[in-house]
Amino acid sequence: xxxxxxxxxxxxxxxxxxxxxxxxxxxxxxIRDTTRDLVDNEILPQVEEIDSPNHQLVVEFxxxxxxLGLLMMDPKEEDGGLGLDxxxxxLVAEEIAHTxxxxxxxxxxxxIGTLPLVYYGSQTLKDKYLEKIITGQWGAAFCLTxxxxxxxxxxxxxxxxxxxxxxxxxxxxxxxxxxxxAKLFTVFARLDKExxxxxxxxxxxxxxxxxxxxNKMGIKGSSTTQVIFDQVKVPKENLLGEIGKGHHxxxxxxNIGRIKLGAAVNGAAKEVLKTSVAYAKERKQFQHPISxxxxxxxxxxxxxxxxxxxxxxxxxxxxxxxxxxxxVPQDENYYKNYTKIIADYNGECAIAKVYCSEQLAAMVDEGxxxxxxxxxxxxxxxxxxxxxxxxxxxxxxxxxxxxxxxxDAILKKSLKGELPLQSLAMKAFEGLVNPSFDxxxxxxxxxxFQVVKNTKQIxxxxxxxxxxxxxxxxxxxxxxxxxxxxxxxxxxxxxxxxLRAAKHYNQASDKRKKLLAALVKxxxxxxxEALAQAAKKGAFYIEEGDNLTLLxxxxxxxxxxxxxxxxxxxxxxxxxxxxxxxxxx
Amino acid sequence: MKILVCVKQVxxxxxxxxxxxxxxxxxxxxxxxxxxxYDEFAIEEAVRLKEKLGEGSELTVxxxxxQRVAEAIKKALAMGCDQGIHILDTASRDPYQVASLIxxxxxxxxxxxxxxxxxxxxxxxxxxxLLLAELLGIEAVTTVVSFCQEGDGFLVQxxxxxxxxxxxxxxxxxxxxxxxxxNQPRYPTLPNIMKAKKKKITQLEAASLAPPAARSQTTSLxxxxxxxxxxxxxxxxxxxxxxxxxxLKAKSLI
Ligand SMILES: Cc1cc2nc3c(=O)[nH]c(=O)nc-3n(C[C@H](O)[C@H](O)[C@H](O)COP(=O)(O)OP(=O)(O)OC[C@H]3O[C@@H](n4cnc5c(N)ncnc54)[C@H](O)[C@@H]3O)c2cc1C
Numbered sequence: 101x102x103x104x105x106x107x108x109x110x111x112x113x114x115x116x117x118x119x120x121x122x123x124x125x126x127x128x129x130x131i132r133d134t135t136r137d138l139v140d141n142e143i144l145p146q147v148e149e150i151d152s153p154n155h156q157l158v159v160e161f162x163x164x165x166x167x168l169g170l171l172m173m174d175p176k177e178e179d180g181g182l183g184l185d186x187x188x189x190x191l192v193a194e195e196i197a198h199t200x201x202x203x204x205x206x207x208x209x210x211x212i213g214t215l216p217l218v219y220y221g222s223q224t225l226k227d228k229y230l231e232k233i234i235t236g237q238w239g240a241a242f243c244l245t246x247x248x249x250x251x252x253x254x255x256x257x258x259x260x261x262x263x264x265x266x267x268x269x270x271x272x273x274x275x276x277x278x279x280x281x282a283k284l285f286t287v288f289a290r291l292d293k294e295x296x297x298x299x300x301x302x303x304x305x306x307x308x309x310x311x312x313x314x315n316k317m318g319i320k321g322s323s324t325t326q327v328i329f330d331q332v333k334v335p336k337e338n339l340l341g342e343i344g345k346g347h348h349x350x351x352x353x354x355n356i357g358r359i360k361l362g363a364a365v366n367g368a369a370k371e372v373l374k375t376s377v378a379y380a381k382e383r384k385q386f387q388h389p390i391s392x393x394x395x396x397x398x399x400x401x402x403x404x405x406x407x408x409x410x411x412x413x414x415x416x417x418x419x420x421x422x423x424x425x426x427x428v429p430q431d432e433n434y435y436k437n438y439t440k441i442i443a444d445y446n447g448e449c450a451i452a453k454v455y456c457s458e459q460l461a462a463m464v465d466e467g468x469x470x471x472x473x474x475x476x477x478x479x480x481x482x483x484x485x486x487x488x489x490x491x492x493x494x495x496x497x498x499x500x501x502x503x504x505x506x507x508d509a510i511l512k513k514s515l516k517g518e519l520p521l522q523s524l525a526m527k528a529f530e531g532l533v534n535p536s537f538d539x540x541x542x543x544x545x546x547x548x549f550q551v552v553k554n555t556k557q558i559x560x561x562x563x564x565x566x567x568x569x570x571x572x573x574x575x576x577x578x579x580x581x582x583x584x585x586x587x588x589x590x591x592x593x594x595x596x597x598x599l600r601a602a603k604h605y606n607q608a609s610d611k612r613k614k615l616l617a618a619l620v621k622x623x624x625x626x627x628x629e630a631l632a633q634a635a636k637k638g639a640f641y642i643e644e645g646d647n648l649t650l651l652x653x654x655x656x657x658x659x660x661x662x663x664x665x666x667x668x669x670x671x672x673x674x675x676x677x678x679x680x681x682x683x684x685x
Numbered sequence: 686m687k688i689l690v691c692v693k694q695v696x697x698x699x700x701x702x703x704x705x706x707x708x709x710x711x712x713x714x715x716x717x718x719x720x721x722x723y724d725e726f727a728i729e730e731a732v733r734l735k736e737k738l739g740e741g742s743e744l745t746v747x748x749x750x751x752q753r754v755a756e757a758i759k760k761a762l763a764m765g766c767d768q769g770i771h772i773l774d775t776a777s778r779d780p781y782q783v784a785s786l787i788x789x790x791x792x793x794x795x796x797x798x799x800x801x802x803x804x805x806x807x808x809x810x811x812x813x814x815l816l817l818a819e820l821l822g823i824e825a826v827t828t829v830v831s832f833c834q835e836g837d838g839f840l841v842q843x844x845x846x847x848x849x850x851x852x853x854x855x856x857x858x859x860x861x862x863x864x865x866x867x868n869q870p871r872y873p874t875l876p877n878i879m880k881a882k883k884k885k886i887t888q889l890e891a892a893s894l895a896p897p898a899a900r901s902q903t904t905s906l907x908x909x910x911x912x913x914x915x916x917x918x919x920x921x922x923x924x925x926x927x928x929x930x931x932x933l934k935a936k937s938l939i
Contacts, residue, residue, distance in 0.1 A: 126756045127878055130763055133719075134872045169875030182875055609714035680701060 102423045105444035106510050108592055109559055110524055115603035118596070119187060119419020121411060121685070122604050128188050134168055135195040143199045150201050150321035151484070153313070158205045158321060159239065159281050166236025170196075171210055175218045180231055186359070186418040186425070193360050194367030200488045201321030203364055208277035208322075209233075211360050213240025215353045216286040216298060219435045220341035225300055229284055241282035243273035243301075243327050244350055250274075251501050254296060254347060258289040258329065267291070267339065269299065269307075269332040275495075279310055279325030287329065288346050295344035299334050307332035318487030352439045355449040357496045362452035363414050365460035365492050369407050372460075372485045373400070374682040376467040379480075381678060383472075390470070397674035399466040403459075404677050405597075405622035408685065410459040413596035417448045447509040450502040451589050457492040457499065464489040503585040504578060507563070510588065511574075525564030528557045532654040545602050547662060548624045552595045554658035555628065558635050559587050561654050565642045583638030590631035597623040615676050615684060618669040625663040632659035686857070688744045689796040690731040690766065691787060691814070692724035694757040695807040702908075709903045710777055711807075720757045723802025726863040729870040730832050731800045732765035737834060743767055745796070749786055751775045755886065762881035763873035769884065774891035779899045784816030789894035792821065798839075799860040803828050811862070818860040826853060828864040 103113055124132070143150075143161055150157050165171055173189050175181025189210075197203045214233050217225060217240075232238040249256045258271025269289060276285075283303045291297040301308060311326030341349050377400060380391035390396050421441070428437045442449075468475035468482040475482040493499045514521035543549075566580050574580065601616040608616060632655060639651040676684045696702070696716045703712040720728075728746065735744040746761035748754045749772040758769040772786055799821075801814035811827075818825035830850070831842035843851045844864050873881075916932075918925040933939045 126759050127882060129756065130760055130873060130878045131875055133760075134875065134878070137872045167874070168872060169877075173875065182879055184875075184879075612715055 102420050104424075104518070106447040106513050106519055108448075108595065109510065109556060109588060110519055110521065112553070113599065115599045118416045118599045118603065119422070120600040120603055121415050122600075123415075123419075124187075124191065128191055131184075131188055132191050132195055135170060135192050138165065138168060138170075139195055139198055143202055147200055147202075147321075150199075153201070153321045153323075155280050155321070155323050158202055158323070161202055162205065162209060162239060163236040165206065166234065170206075171214070171236050172234035174210070174215060175230060175234060179218070179226055181218070181234055185422040186356070187415055187422055190360065190363035190414055190418050193363040194370075197364040197367030198371045200368075200484065201319045203368070204319045204322040204491070205239075205278055207357070207360055207364055208242065209236075209240050209282075211357045212242035212353050213278065213282070213284075213286070215356060216242070216340055216349050217300065219352065219439055220298070220349050221300075222337070224337050225340065229300065233284060238283035239278050239281045240284045241276050241278040241286070241327070242353070243276050243285050243287040245274045245276070246272060247274050251498060253288075253350065256288055256290060256296070258287065259293065260289040260291045260297065260299060260334070262292060263333075266336055267299065267334045269301065269329045269334050271329050273327040273329075275314065275324055276327045277495075278323055279327050280313060280323030285327060286340065286349075287327075288350060291339075291343055296346040297343050298340040298346040298349045300338045300340055301329070301332065301334055305332050305334065316491075318484070318490055348439065348443075351446070352442050354496060355442050355446050358449040358453035358502065359414060359417055361492060361496050362410065362456035365456045365489075366407060366411050366414060368485070368489070369403075369410070369460045369463040370683045372463050372467040372482075373403060373407065373677065375481050375485075376400075376470040377677055377681055379474075379482075380470050381681070391678050394671075396470060397678070398670055399470065400677050401618075401622055401670035401673040402626060403463050403466055404673055404683065405619055405626060406459045406462065407683060408600075408619045409593040409597035409623045409627060410456045411685075412600040413455065413593055414452055416596045416599070417445065417452055420448075421445060447506050447588070448592070450497075450506045450509070450585075451592050453496060454499045454502050454506075454585075455589050455593050460489050460492060500582075503582050503589075506585040506588055507581045508575070510563070511567070521560070521563065525560045525567075528560035529564060531557060532561060532650055535657065544605060545598060545620055548594075548598050548620055549602075551624055551628055551661050552591070552598060554660075555587070555591045555594070555631055558631070558655055558658045559584075559591060561651060562587055562635050562638050562642070565647070565651055566638070569642050577641070580638055580641045583634045583641065586634035587631055587638070590627045590634070594624050594627035594631070597627075614672055618672040618676075621663060621666060621669040622673060624661060625666055628659060628661050635659070686734075686738055686742045686798060687794065687796045688731050688735055688742060688798045688800070689791060689794075690724070690727050690744065690746050690761065690800045691817070692728060692746060692748050692757055692761055693721045693802070693805050693813075694718045694748065694750055694754040695721045695805055698806055704906050704908070708905050708907070710906065718753055718756070720760055721802050721805050721807075723804060723806070723863055723865070724757075725802075725870040726865065726867045727800035727802050727861075728761045728764050728766065729868045730829075730861075730863055731798075732871075733868070734798065734832075734834055735765065735767075745770060745794075747772070747787060747790065749774050749778075749783055749891070758886055759878075759881055760873060762884045762886075763878040764871060765877070767884065769886035771886050771888045772891050772894065773888055776891065776896075777903075778896070779901045780810045780812035781816055781900045782896050782898075784813050784820060785897050786891055786894050787813075787817050788820040790889055795858075797857040799823075799858075801860065801862050803862040803864045814860055814862040821858075821860070824855055824859040825862070826855065826859065827862045829861045830864050830866045832861065832867065 172181040173184040176183045196206050233240050244253050246256050260267045260269050285301045287299050287301045307330045309328045314324040380396055381389050383390050424441045464485045468486050471480055471482045474480045513519040563584050566574055570577050598620055601620045605616050635655045643651050697719050700716050705712045731744055735742045744766045745768050746758055746766040747770040748758050755771055758771055762769055772790055804811035815825050826841055828844045829841050830844045833840040838856045841853050845851055918928050
């Protein structure tokens with residue numbers, strides 16, 4: 101059974117039904133190894149040089165990645181690609197992520213740069229451009245943002261007008277990744293003052309110019325420029341997709357980009373963890389390596405548990421997506437139906453983006469803390485990790501925009517009758533008035549599975565109360581929406597971690613069992629605490645008087661978790677990371 | 686020309702090793718495995734030879750071990766081997782048994798060139814290739830660092846002690862054990878990884894190949910006892926040099 105988008109809020113799923121990193125095929129592992137070899141042997145030794153910045157080196161490594169086939173994962177075989185599934189794409193993104201700036205260039209090229217053409221390009225456009233892009237001969241970029249259209253991306257000022265056998269394009273795009281070297285741009289503009297539409301524009305078209313490189317805080321080796329269009333003649337065949345449907349292209353490509361960003365930041369987090377733990381084992385204070393100290397171990401344990409949840413949720417999403425996408429009939433409507441499925445999971449895509457990027461934020465912060473004063477010095481890697489991380493909470497939709505998008509996606513599904521939120525919320529309210537106390541059974545992770553069930557009740561009563569109170573005006577109550585979003589995000593995270601551990605626990609070695617149990621305990625406790633805080637805050641925003649009391653008591657009851665042994669679990673977890681010198685899975 | 690390359694899957698050398706309860710084997714439960722590094726040189730050289738010979742040459746990769754070694758065979762297929770032979774075996778074997786099993790599997794196939802690694806990274810016997818050549822009754826050349834095919838013969842260079850090299854010329858059939866420095870193994874490309882899925886892997890049961898009795902037994906295995914810790918010298922270069930000389934003199938090493 102595959103869960104449809106946002107159904108996790110209202111349905112239970114068996115551990116055997118989720119895809120996890122332990123389920124990778126031999127081919128997927130080989131693709132990971134090829135990527136890892138390229139990264140470790142060739143790109144990593146040049147990371148400083150790339151950041152100097154040296155964009156030419158980025159171009160060369162893109163071409164090298166192209167030779168290995170790393171730029172052709174998404175297009176179908178008949179389009180000259182490999183037609184690989186999304187889980188494989190994520191696995192590669194994770195490995196490439198160790199390279200910082202190059203990773204951003206790679207993600208922009210293969211994701212937002214290539215996918216518009218793959219999903220929406222006519223045969224003519226594919227024949228014209230796809231091979232150049234997937235071999236790395238040409239760099240690709242995505243031009244949506246403008247000086248006056250950031251989060252509010254649909255309000256672009258760039259104009260296209262119909263002039264005989266071509267369009268005339270005018271406008272300025274802002275913060276375009278790969279802008280400095282890309283040869284092909286997907287550009288969003290208003291056609292004839294009205295229709296939001298995408299165009300494929302070559303750098304060599306007369307009237308295209310590139311602004312100076314931005315002087316950035318991090319990912320300094322990635323190119324970020326303005327791209328300016330001044331009376332650019334664009335052939336009619338270079339209109340991408342349908343007139344007035346540019347937003348479909350932008351949203352769907354960004355949906356995939358958000359999962360991919362999630363996978364990438366998880367990969368980066370593994371690198372940060374490895375470096376910090378190595379330092380903690382080396383650095384001695386008070387006659388001990390600082391990795392002996394509980395305060396340091398707790399950081400390692402908490403960060404590892406969150407990384408585990410983040411990693412679990414990425415592959416759970418792509419596992420569901422891959423099954424659903426594999427069923428799309430190979431007919432002329434293939435990509436139409438394909439992108440519909442991606443759109444259906446837009447809530448999960450937002451979750452991936454927010455949870456994983458905030459996971460990395462915490463990782464670089466604690467990672468730097470482990471380095472002490474040396475973390476503040478540029479000679480040590482923690483400093484670059486800290487700067488490079490920051491962008492991830494800004495692009496591909498800021499985390500605020502993604503948080504707002506999530507409840508919106510869920511409520512729209514409910515209004516369309518695709519999610520029985522209303523009836524379930526009613527039931528959940530009844531449960532608040534007449535609580536029943538089922539004792540969990542004595543099965544594997546029974547307490548934690550009960551927590552998952554309970555948190556879904558919290559979501560239902562909170563979202564239900566919000567809808568009842570504000571009705572159509574809810575869209576304006578952003579503080580409430582953010583709280584509701586957080587509850588949904590933490591549910592997905594803690595459930596994904598639990599399902600993954602439960603799926604593999606029985607076959608695991610004794611040592612691995614201890615590790616999985618520790619991960620589940622720490623992840624459940626930490627995510628639940630964060631969830632309960634968001635829920636409580638939301639309750640105060642929404643209700644008052646008796647209703648508030650009722651809501652708060654519900655949150656308190658459903659938010660209970662007996663985490664006895666938490667300290668031991670953290671120590672077990674930290675020991676395992678310290679012993680192995682890396683993320684232990 | 687029929688070419689064979691024999692590969693072994695070994696634990697990732699960055700793993701933390703633990704000895705099993707019985708005290709004669711490594712605990713395999715949570716280890717990651719990969720292709721023995723020397724065998725990657727062997728695969729690369731075999732693929733280059735096949736590519737050079739073009740039409741009419743055929744390259745087979747063989748590995749012995751449990752189900753997991755299929756992964757190593759698939760890597761070799763993705764690097765350019767044409768087909769695989771997997772001798773399924775879960776027992777722990779000494780080099781003579783391994784060579785005998787491979788011999789049984791390939792003796793009737795008339796391979797003219799066989800490549801193996803010089804040794805395995807985990808056990809390091811450096812015997813399997815030589816024993817196989819002996820069983821097949823063909824020539825063997827060890828520690829090959831340069832290889833060139835010419836007509837129906839080969840020009841090879843061996844690495845000797847003290848950085849010396851030895852040039853040899855010989856005829857097929859022959860077996861070569863490959864040493865670090867022979868070549869730079871390619872990364873399997875994604876298209877080749879996917880194409881390799883369609884290549885054939887023949888499975889044979891070790892039991893059906895009548896393994897002989899072992900000629901040696903592991904009696905015990907343990908991590909080396911911790912010796913005295915390393916000492917790091919500090920200070921400026923001159924001071925460190927003086928300190929080093931003093932230390933070496935004190936230990937009567939110079
Ligand atoms: C290094 C880099 C690379 C980039 N690469 C690309 C690229 O390749 N292609 C591309 O098209 N764009 C790219 N961008 C642009 C990026 O996607 C935007 O910067 C981002 O979407 C935010 O837009 P903005 O910067 O205009 O911020 P604003 O939209 O001005 O936002 C400012 C703040 O207000 C908040 N905010 C805005 N609207 C709302 C709202 N309705 N409710 C609540 N809060 C709100 C935001 O969350 C943010 O905190 C890149 C940016 C950078 C820095």
